[in-house]
Amino acid sequence: xxxxxxxxxxxxxxxxxxxxxxxxxxxxxxxxxxxxxxxxxxxxxxxxxxxxxxxxxxxxxxxxxxxxxxxxxxxxxxxxxxxxxxxxxxxxxxxxxxxxxxxxxxxxxxxxxxxxxxxxxxxxxxxxxxxxxxxxxxxxxxxxxxxxxxxxxxxxxxxxxxxxxxxxxxxxxxxxxxxxxxxxxxxxxxxxxxxxxxxxxxxxxxxxxxxxxxxxxxxxxxxxxxxxxxxxxxxxxxxxxxxxxxxxxxxxxxxxxxxxxxxxxxxxxxxxxxxxxxxxxxxxxxxxxxxxxxxxxxxxxxxxxxxxxxxxxxxxxxxxxxxxxxxxxxxxxxxxxxxxxxxxxxxxxxxxxxxxxxxxxxxxxxxxxxxxxxxxxxxxxxxxxxxxxxxxxxxxxxxxxxxxxxxxxxxxxxxxxxxxxxxxxxxxxxxxxxxxxxxxxxxxxxxxxxxxxxxxxxxxxxxxxxxxxxxxxxxxxxxxx
Amino acid sequence: xxxxxxxxxxxxxxxxxxxxxxxxxxxxxxxxxxxxxxxxxxxxxxxxxxxxxxxxxxxxxxxxxxxxxxxxxxxxxxxxxxxxxxxxxxxxxxxxxxxxxx
Numbered sequence: 001x002x003x004x005x006x007x008x009x010x011x012x013x014x015x016x017x018x019x020x021x022x023x024x025x026x027x028x029x030x031x032x033x034x035x036x037x038x039x040x041x042x043x044x045x046x047x048x049x050x051x052x053x054x055x056x057x058x059x060x061x062x063x064x065x066x067x068x069x070x071x072x073x074x075x076x077x078x079x080x081x082x083x084x085x086x087x088x089x090x091x092x093x094x095x096x097x098x099x100x101x102x103x104x105x106x107x108x109x110x111x112x113x114x115x116x117x118x119x120x121x122x123x124x125x126x127x128x129x130x131x132x133x134x135x136x137x138x139x140x141x142x143x144x145x146x147x148x149x150x151x152x153x154x155x156x157x158x159x160x161x162x163x164x165x166x167x168x169x170x171x172x173x174x175x176x177x178x179x180x181x182x183x184x185x186x187x188x189x190x191x192x193x194x195x196x197x198x199x200x201x202x203x204x205x206x207x208x209x210x211x212x213x214x215x216x217x218x219x220x221x222x223x224x225x226x227x228x229x230x231x232x233x234x235x236x237x238x239x240x241x242x243x244x245x246x247x248x249x250x251x252x253x254x255x256x257x258x259x260x261x262x263x264x265x266x267x268x269x270x271x272x273x274x275x276x277x278x279x280x281x282x283x284x285x286x287x288x289x290x291x292x293x294x295x296x297x298x299x300x301x302x303x304x305x306x307x308x309x310x311x312x313x314x315x316x317x318x319x320x321x322x323x324x325x326x327x328x329x330x331x332x333x334x335x336x337x338x339x340x341x342x343x344x345x346x347x348x349x350x351x352x353x354x355x356x357x358x359x360x361x362x363x364x365x366x367x368x369x370x371x372x373x374x375x376x377x378x379x380x381x382x383x384x385x386x387x388x389x390x391x392x393x394x395x396x397x398x399x400x401x402x403x404x405x406x407x408x409x410x411x412x413x414x415x416x417x418x419x420x421x422x423x424x425x426x427x428x429x430x431x432x433x434x435x436x437x438x439x440x441x442x443x444x445x446x447x448x449x450x451x452x453x454x455x456x457x458x459x460x461x462x463x464x465x466x467x468x469x470x471x472x473x474x475x476x477x478x479x480x481x
Numbered sequence: 482x483x484x485x486x487x488x489x490x491x492x493x494x495x496x497x498x499x500x501x502x503x504x505x506x507x508x509x510x511x512x513x514x515x516x517x518x519x520x521x522x523x524x525x526x527x528x529x530x531x532x533x534x535x536x537x538x539x540x541x542x543x544x545x546x547x548x549x550x551x552x553x554x555x556x557x558x559x560x561x562x563x564x565x566x567x568x569x570x571x572x573x574x575x576x577x578x579x580x581x582x583x
Binding site for chain 2: 088101102104105197211237240241301303304306307308310311318322325326327328329330332333334342343344345346347348349351352355357360361363364365367368371374377378380381382383384385386387388390420421422425436437438
């Protein structure tokens, strides 16, 4: 978008369109040109959708010509993670299994943004089936971090985070099962929101782990995340897990809890120092004329959250990914081509060819955790620990309004640095608890380290209290500016 | 528990995956490490704790029982799009490998 604006927010783009600084069509064309030109190095997009983007941009220009007022997102280009369905376009989920798959309907999210006249410019790269924390698991090559091309952008929504960080688009959508919106947003220096489980429809999101998956926006600032969330939330009769509750979060004063378990061994020193500074400044500031108080709290089961997640998530993965059987869509063979005339061998051939290593690893792990003789020791035990983790949060939210934690243990790591799966899993140690408990959480940039890599803090609130996250998120941005 | 204690071939069979011997070796190592890590859950006292399956406590939300239901929303063009992705079809059916003995 460099021809017009340098890394604009949604709000700034909206103002520019209303002031006729440029037309929506010019904006989309410039945006697409810049991606064509500069994304070769970053690889944040898997596919561009110029026809679709220009169609919606022209509708917005027609409205401008008729002197109609524009909605806040109208004409503002967006990128969409490649596991969210946009009718007639690819939805590969970063997998060879779905390399040639074309979506046959729009996700509810996509229906909503099309209705709001948001031009979709392309589909972004991701770890295969959203399994990973670096996009290195994509079947179509890894994405690079725009702040340092030797480093990962995080994952699994790494393409979406990198596209926003590079300034290709003012916002993008990702999905977050254990941190896949917040962790890449943190590593790329942009804002990432994981909404309360159930508040944003998942119809048309390719399922990974259904008790954890949510869709969330990646934006340049907190105010933009709020705008997008308000546009996409709401119950959907076609998603049986969608749910909405209205909460009043007006308080006498705001109390921010610092859970000590998130600030222990393993946390990067510069992130820790920076968060201390944020805490000091927040404590000295106020929010809407009301006092902000900082207090230490404890969530005793935090240390078990990642282990709990690595039982529940793969179990659900093993069930959800059973649908890829080469029979109706996706990677398949025509009968004559497949020598296997036995159905079991056919399934095995298709699935072994179509899935990458990490996906196979998680399917095997989940199949094991659910298998006869191990179910109680693993899956049931994890579900019980999940209940305890949720209770920890419930107790703490009786005392505090919001929690402030790091988003990740460390800033962006080098491509190829974490070849060991468990080391990679530990990147999500601070983000998985919010998924296990279904809570909303927001990752906000808190500056850069000495190497120039972005650092981030995470705010976690009680269910349906996104409004509180946005207020505190803006306060956090404010004390650092 | 280590991965040497479970039958990887059997689990792979259940998951409909075939593993090359090189894959099997690295998978066994990785799973050993991951299972050793998740085994720390055994330390948690969960006596009397109900397992948490649905985080929202929602229970069987169903649509209104009326004629047509969700089918009304499916456009004819979408049916064609679905069919066009079948690897092999005959008339309006997806053609699959025989699963019953003749």
